[in-house]
Every structure is written in C-alpha cells, then in structure tokens.
Amino acid sequence: MKPYRPPSDPHPVREKFATARKELSSALIEREDEVDLVLTALIANEHVLLVGPPGCGKSLLLDAVMNWMNARKFSILLTKFTCVEEVMGPVSLAALKGDRYRRVTTGRLPEAEVCFIDEIWKASSAILNTLLKVLNERVFENDGEAVKVPLKLCVAASNEWPSPDSGKELTALLDRFLFRKSVRSIGSQVGRQRLLWHRDHTPKLSTTITSAEVEHAHREVTAVPWSRAAREALETILRELSREGVVPGDRRQFKTVTAVQAFAFLNGADEVLPEHLEVAQHCLWDAHDDQPQKVAQVVAKVANPTGMRVSQLLIEVESVLSATDVRNLAEAAKAAAKLGEIDKQLSTLSGNGRVEKARLYLKDQLKKLKLASIEAV
Ligand SMILES: Nc1ncnc2c1ncn2[C@@H]1O[C@H](COP(=O)(O)OP(=O)(O)O)[C@@H](O)[C@H]1O
Ligand SMILES: [Mg+2]
Structure with missing residues (x-):
C-alpha cells in the first residue's frame, strides 16, 4: 500500500x-x-x-x-x-x-x-x-x-x-x-x-526543480498581494531616492514590484510587507559607485527590514571583536558589554530566521571572549 x-x-x-x-x-x-x-x-x-x-x-x-x-x-x-x-x-x-x-x-x-x-x-x-x-x-x-x-x-x-x-x-x-x-x-x-x-564547501542539494515548477512559482508570485503599508513604503522609497538624485528607470521601477513579490514568496509570506522591500536595494540603483549604499540606507530607513538590521548589527559585532585585545581585561569587559547591547537589539527583532542564527553566533562569541579573558588572568 x-x-x-x-x-x-x-x-x-x-x-x-x-x-x-x-x-x-x-x-x-x-x-x-x-x-x-x-x-x-x-x-x-x-x-x-x-x-x-x-x-x-x-x-x-x-x-x-x-x-x-x-x-x-x-x-x-x-x-x-x-x-x-x-x-x-x-x-x-x-x-x-x-x-x-x-x-x-x-x-x-x-x-x-x-x-x-x-x-x-x-x-x-x-x-x-x-x-x-x-x-x-x-x-x-x-x-x-x-x-x-x-x-x-x-x-x-x-x-x-x-x-x-x-x-x-x-x-x-x-x-x-x-x-x-x-x-x-x-x-x-x-x-x-x-x-x-572544512575541506569541502560544495552545497549538497536534496531536491531538484524543473522549469515547469519554476513557472508555477512565478505565477504564484505575481498573485501575491501587496499590503497597503508596503505599497506606501515603496512609493516613499522612490520619492526619497529621487531627492537623493537616484532615479532608477521606469522599467526598473516596474520590475521591482515583481521582484519584491518574489522575495515575499521566498519568505513564505502571503502578502508583501514593508519587510520584503529589503530585496529592492539591489534593483533600484543605476550607477554602482555610491548609489547602492544610498539605496540600502533609504530602504533600511523607510521599510526597516529585519534582514538588513541583522546584517548591520553583525557588522558591528565584527568590528567590536576585531578591535578587542582579549588579554586586556578592561577591553574584554567593554567588548562584552557592547555585545550584550547588540544582543538586546537583536532580541527585539523577529520574523526572520537570521535573527536566531545571529543571536546564537553572538552568544558563542561572548562565551569565547569570557573564556579568553579568564585564561589571560
Ligand atoms: N563564501 C564561501 N563559502 C564557502 N566556500 C568558499 C567561499 N568563498 C570561497 N570559497 C572557497 O573558494 C573556492 C573558490 O570559489 P569560487 O566560487 O570559484 O570563486 P569565484 O567564482 O568567486 O572566483 C570555492 O570552491 C570554495 O572552496
Ligand atoms: Mg568564478
């Protein structure tokens, strides 16, 4: 059977x-x-x-x-x-x-x-x-x-x-x-x-996907509705970008709508939320020199996506760690306090698998920091 x-x-x-x-x-x-x-x-x-x-x-x-x-x-x-x-x-x-x-x-x-x-x-x-x-x-x-x-x-x-x-x-x-x-x-x-x-970093994928399945996903994507908040956020982003002198072409703006729906779909959401505008940072610029950073800032400010905040906080973690001499007890204590502060900010975020991963990572780093300074004594 x-x-x-x-x-x-x-x-x-x-x-x-x-x-x-x-x-x-x-x-x-x-x-x-x-x-x-x-x-x-x-x-x-x-x-x-x-x-x-x-x-x-x-x-x-x-x-x-x-x-x-x-x-x-x-x-x-x-x-x-x-x-x-x-x-x-x-x-x-x-x-x-x-x-x-x-x-x-x-x-x-x-x-x-x-x-x-x-x-x-x-x-x-x-x-x-x-x-x-x-x-x-x-x-x-x-x-x-x-x-x-x-x-x-x-x-x-x-x-x-x-x-x-x-x-x-x-x-x-x-x-x-x-x-x-x-x-x-x-x-x-x-x-x-x-x-x-680790000697092998090749991803091992347990599934395969056919073109028909991709087409099916694409059809579902175009049907994901936009929440009102997300619509307003996209319009605000475009307005603010134009004020900064970043004006992506009409085709790019038009296509960004589907791009964000696709990202919402990938995230398992049933409607597009401001959160999902995170992906638009990679669509809405023309010149690659200074614009991508500007766009990222505007998207982060307007749509406040969790993923982008996690990335920023992780960069802070790395800069704290690389600036700390763990054998110096005062420095280590100051770093531990800063990491604790970052963890507090992370704990206010949710709805993104990366938050948990980042918090685990941070916990691990704090533990290592404490061990290293104990050894130094
Ligand atoms: N982010 C990463 N994660 C895992 N392995 C990596 C990473 N970056 C580089 N590597 C290792 O370096 C090798 C070279 O990377 P590759 O994909 O050929 O680089 P690129 O195409 O960017 O020049 C990979 O096969 C892998 O072993
Ligand atoms: Mg290559």
Missing part, C-alpha cells in the same frame, strides 16, 4: 525553494544574501549579476543553483577571444550551401532555459549585441528570423563593474540585470575558520 499523502500540499514548490535556500546558505559561508537574490531572481523570471573579488564563492553558488535545476543549461566563461559561435552556435554548413546564414543552436545559449555567464564584461561587441536581445526580449535572430528563446534565468559573474566610460553596450547589458550585487570576502573570524578548516 502506498503511504498516505495529504490530498493537497498548498505550496510544494515553495517548500522546495525553502529547502534549497537553507541548504545553499548553510554550505556557503556568509552568502545568505546572495543565495536569496539568486533564488528570488529565478522565481521573478529576472537575471542576476554578482560582482566580487576572485575566489569569493560566486561560481560555487551559481554552479550549485544551475545543478539544482533540472532544465536545459548553458554555461560559459568568456574571454576576449570567445567568439559568437561558442555562445550562439556554429553556422550551419548545409544552410550556407543554400546561401542561408543560420546557426545551429543545439546546446547553446539560444536553447537554454538557464545560463551562467562568467566574466561577462569580457564579451566582444558581437556577443554583447546578441546577448542584449536574448536577455531582454528573449529573442534570438537566426537567419533573419526572430526565434523565441526559452531562457528563464541568466546568472552572471564578474570580478569588476564595467567602468562608466566603457561604452553604451556594456551599460545597456548591465541594465538587463534587475538584481545586481557586490559580493564581499568573508568578514567574520568564525567564517574564516570554517573556510580554512
């Missing part, structure tokens, strides 16, 4: 996302935000770009998400020598004989449902132009014919941002990514120890 299953599990796909989110975040060190961003992009049907120094786990994360997906995939590491054929497919010799210039796209980007483009700014002008169309219009011109591509998600990585004077094409491509984030190296001492003394 088959085991009994309840007749309808309301959110089986959502559960898969929740599980993958947990498994990715626990394997990768200090990459919770990046994991959230990539999964949100996937259910929002948008593209995501991660920019950070070499070796900070970008490929580890993006490869893991690609592997999670049971879909047609395409991955490539671009160099300045990469030619269009490698990305879009070789020109068909049979067609050439008939004076046609048609590409054989089997196994290449035009047939992929999900793609990973590493070192994206290395793309040649010819590749950039085709990429722009594929990413934005989801269309590929083959022998004069506009072919619809099945692409759902493009994840891209790079070690640097394109410079503002690097040309229109790069700026246009940068704009095709709704979600864009700088990735930092591991910041905490505990994180660094984990990096050093």
